[in-house]
Amino acid sequence: MHADMERVAGEKMMLNFGPQHPATHGTLRIVLELDGETVVKATPHLGYLHTGFEKLGEHLDYNQYIVVTDRMNYLSPLSNNFGYVLAVEKLLGLEIPKRGEYVRVIMAELSRLADHLIWLGMGALDLGAFTAFLYGFKEREKLYSIFEKTTGARLTTSYTRVGGVLRDLYDGFEEEVNAFLSAFPKTLKEVHTLLTRNRIWMDRTKEVGVISGEDAISYGLTGPCLRASGVGHDLRKAEPYSSYEDFDFDVAVGDNGDVYDRYLVRMEEMVQSCHIVRQAMDNLPDGPVNVPDNKIMLPEKKDAYGHIEGLIHHFKIIMDGHGVQPPRGEIYSATESPNGELGFYIVSDGSGTAYRIRIRPPSLLQYQVVPHMIEGGMVSDVVAVLGSLNVIAGELDR
Amino acid sequence: MSEEEKDTTNSEKSPAVFERVKEQFQDGVLDLSEEFDELSIVAHKDFVYGILEFLKNDAELSYDFLVDVTAVDYSQMEDVLTKYDYARFMVVYHLYSYKTGHRLRVKAPVHEKELSVRTVTSLWKGAAWLEREAYDMFGITFENHPDLRRILMPDDFEGYPLCKDYPLRGRGERETFDFERQNA
Numbered sequence: 001m002h003a004d005m006e007r008v009a010g011e012k013m014m015l016n017f018g019p020q021h022p023a024t025h026g027t028l029r030i031v032l033e034l035d036g037e038t039v040v041k042a043t044p045h046l047g048y049l050h051t052g053f054e055k056l057g058e059h060l061d062y063n064q065y066i067v068v069t070d071r072m073n074y075l076s077p078l079s080n081n082f083g084y085v086l087a088v089e090k091l092l093g094l095e096i097p098k099r100g101e102y103v104r105v106i107m108a109e110l111s112r113l114a115d116h117l118i119w120l121g122m123g124a125l126d127l128g129a130f131t132a133f134l135y136g137f138k139e140r141e142k143l144y145s146i147f148e149k150t151t152g153a154r155l156t157t158s159y160t161r162v163g164g165v166l167r168d169l170y171d172g173f174e175e176e177v178n179a180f181l182s183a184f185p186k187t188l189k190e191v192h193t194l195l196t197r198n199r200i201w202m203d204r205t206k207e208v209g210v211i212s213g214e215d216a217i218s219y220g221l222t223g224p225c226l227r228a229s230g231v232g233h234d235l236r237k238a239e240p241y242s243s244y245e246d247f248d249f250d251v252a253v254g255d256n257g258d259v260y261d262r263y264l265v266r267m268e269e270m271v272q273s274c275h276i277v278r279q280a281m282d283n284l285p286d287g288p289v290n291v292p293d294n295k296i297m298l299p300e301k302k303d304a305y306g307h308i309e310g311l312i313h314h315f316k317i318i319m320d321g322h323g324v325q326p327p328r329g330e331i332y333s334a335t336e337s338p339n340g341e342l343g344f345y346i347v348s349d350g351s352g353t354a355y356r357i358r359i360r361p362p363s364l365l366q367y368q369v370v371p372h373m374i375e376g377g378m379v380s381d382v383v384a385v386l387g388s389l390n391v392i393a394g395e396l397d398r
Numbered sequence: 399m400s401e402e403e404k405d406t407t408n409s410e411k412s413p414a415v416f417e418r419v420k421e422q423f424q425d426g427v428l429d430l431s432e433e434f435d436e437l438s439i440v441a442h443k444d445f446v447y448g449i450l451e452f453l454k455n456d457a458e459l460s461y462d463f464l465v466d467v468t469a470v471d472y473s474q475m476e477d478v479l480t481k482y483d484y485a486r487f488m489v490v491y492h493l494y495s496y497k498t499g500h501r502l503r504v505k506a507p508v509h510e511k512e513l514s515v516r517t518v519t520s521l522w523k524g525a526a527w528l529e530r531e532a533y534d535m536f537g538i539t540f541e542n543h544p545d546l547r548r549i550l551m552p553d554d555f556e557g558y559p560l561c562k563d564y565p566l567r568g569r570g571e572r573e574t575f576d577f578e579r580q581n582a
Contacts, residue, residue: 047550054535055559059566090434217463217496220524231496238499331434332492332503334465345492347470355475360466360492368527397550 012040017382019048025122026393030370030382037379042371049397057357062088062162062324065357070156072359073395075118078111078147079337081160086241087333087344088162091326094296100164100289101243106280107150107159108335109273110177113184114143115338115390116266116273123263123387124195127204132191139187142180146173162324163297164290174281181274188270195263205259209373209385212257219372220365223340225389228265229257235336246283247276259388296324325352332360339363339390363396413437415459415502423449428482428507438503440482443489446506447516453493453502454521461502464518465492467528469508469536471562482507487536489515508538517543535560 018029027048033041053068060068069084070077082104089096121136144154149170151157159166195201211221216229226233232253236244252268254261290297298317303310317323328350334343340362347356366389373385416430419439426445431438441449453461470488472478479486485507493502506515517540518525529540530549537558540546548555555571557564 047548047552050550052559055564055566093434215523218523220464220522220528233496329433330438330503331436332465332501341465343466343492345466345468345490349475356470358466358468358470358490364527364531365524368524372523 015379022126025386025391028367028386028391028393028396032379032382034379039374039377039379039382042374042382044367044370046367047397049393051394051398053398054357054359057354059353061320061352062326062354065354066158066160066162067156070158071394072361072398073115073337073339073342073363073392074155075392076111076115076338077155077157078107078151078159079115079335080342081158082108082242083333083335083337083342084344085160085162086335087331087346088324088326090333091329091331091346091348092162092296092324094163094291094293096164096291097288098243098285099168099287100291102280102284103165103169103289104160104242105244105247106169106177106277106284107147107165109277109280110143110146112273112338113270113277114140114147116270117143119266119338119387119390120191120263123384123390124201126383126387127201129195129198129201132194135187135191135194139180139184142183146176146180149173149176161290161297163293164288168289177277177281181278184274185271188267192267196267202260204380204384205263205388207256208259208377208381209388210256210258211369211373215369215372216257219369221340221369222362222365223336223338224252224262224265224269225340225366227252228254228261230255235334235341239334241333241335247279249276259384262388321352323352325350334360337362339366339392339395359395359398361395361398363391363393367391367396415439415453415500418456418459419449419452422452436501436503438505440488440505440507443506443508443515446489446491446504447518450491450493450504450518451521453504459495460497461493461495461500463494463496464522464525464528465494465501467491467518467525467532469532469538469560471536471560473562484509486510487513487538489532489538491518513537514539514541516541519543534558537561 013034015032015034017032019027029045031043032039056068057065066081066084069080072080117136117140121133124132147157148154151159151166211229213229213231216226216231230253232251234251237251249272252265254265294313299310299313304314326348328348330347332343332345334341342362343360345358346354349355370385374382415437420427423445426442426449427439428442429440453459468490470490471486472488473486487508489506489508491504508515517529526545527549529543530546532538533540533546534548534551535558557569
């Protein structure tokens with residue numbers, strides 16, 4: 001018996017975690033080397049959802065590509081639409097009307113709320129807290145109804161256009177969002193009472209998956225994961241885009257860089273997002289949402305169907321080599337997406353299609369730190385860490 | 399005309415980072431430009447590691463955050479090709495400074511004959527996967543990289559998908575895909 005124990009003691013067990021494991025949220029796969037319950041080595045394997053989005057960008061025109069951006073971070077498609085068109089507009093040197101900017105900010109912040117709610121629900125569910133999941137998804141459902149009414153789709157929103165948005169907000173948008181905003185703090189409070197001082201939740205999340213601020217910068221972390229490590233950096237403050245300088249909000253910063261702090265930072269970000277949406281709605285300027293430039297924007301549908309001039313206009317925009325054609329050059333434009341810095345590097349050769357589009361995905365760099373965070377920890381912590389990072393496979397693999 | 403404009407803007411206020419880099423690495427710097435309010439440095443590939451190290455560690459510039467590493471295949475852009483002695487690829491680094499809030503792009507032309515650049519994983523840990531992706535997509539190797547494997551494509555995949563000569567719909571990989579059949 002004793003000899004057997006000694007023989008087994010040095011042996012490592014390989015555990016294939018994912019890509020179908022429910023806690024891997026999509027198609028993540030980590031090969032874990034275990035000594036008992038301790039993770040000795042973790043090797044992430046990715047590419048299960050590789051779709052060639054960057055290659056597609058070299059073959060689709062600038063407006064067609066908006067559809068592809070929906071599919072990157074499918075929990076917050078509106079933020080991706082937003083980040084992408086800002087990049088193209090920077091290349092074109094376009095400035096869109098104030099109302100358009102505000103509408104985009106409102107939608108992006110609502111989508112941040114939706115993203116964080118799913119993260120909250122799924123992250124809590126992974127650790128066994130079922131009620132928080134139900135609360136999160138109930139609120140998210142209200143947001144998705146608003147998205148559906150505004151954009152025509154729940155998930156594949158494709159709401160923005162180069163030079164503006166698909167359409168202005170619908171009548172009654174304000175009432176519905178106000179109703180949501182007044183009911184939402186109650187839900188957040190309920191989640192706080194369920195989790196924040198919950199002994200089990202604290203035991204599972206505190207001092208788990210710790211990363212220092214210095215390491216977080218070195219690993220290229222951005223967004224809530226960086227801020228949880230004590231680096232108070234937010235692109236909305238540091239490089240305000242699309243009128244973010246008009247709004248008053250705080251940047252949530254953590255101390256310890258563990259799962260618990262990432263949870264608290266995201267919870268506070270939801271409060272701040274509500275704050276921004278409220279300010280944007282209160283000060284929503286009148287006027288058009290799109291640039292008044294017929295060489296960029298499609299005509300109104302009634303013109304395209306009703307007049308020959310409108311039809312020709314429509315045709316000219318849609319036809320290859322006649323529509324949106326930015327000058328030659330290259331730009332990098334970054335926005336603060338719910339997960340962190342979402343950047344688009346576009347090289348233009350002056351035609352209607354990009355020469356190269358590179359997406360700088362926050363999820364890729366977030367997933368890269370997983371071995372650093374879980375090696376030496378327990379196998380059950382893997383689930384907590386993965387949940388807290390909110391890695392989205394669509395954006396990870398592109 | 400555009401060259402004239404460029405010259406005047408450069409002489410008016412040449413950014414400090416350009417001055418410093420030029421002073422330090424005279425031969426290594428091939429081009430300095432400012433377009434769309436963005437600063438770019440094109441550097442010889444043998445100098446690029448030194449430049450990035452300098453930019454990161456210099457107390458004043460302090461470009462401490464590596465935003466992105468990627469590459470561009472310029473084989474279908476004739477003027478860029480001729481400008482850099484027919485170097486097909488350009489490895490592109492995006493930097494950001496938490497201290498000053500400035501962004502900077504550093505590019506290194508790479509010839510197809512010697513497709514390699516020194517890795518920056520010793521400067522930034524996060525570079526490991528970004529460089530793996532550039533390797534996977536373009537076939538550019540990064541010397542001394544700790545773990546240079548394919549990252550998104552399968553290990554046995556042939557070719558480099560983001561090269562301009564790789565067709566959009568692939569080279570028939572889908573048609574010849576070997577399905578594993580269940581035992582009947």
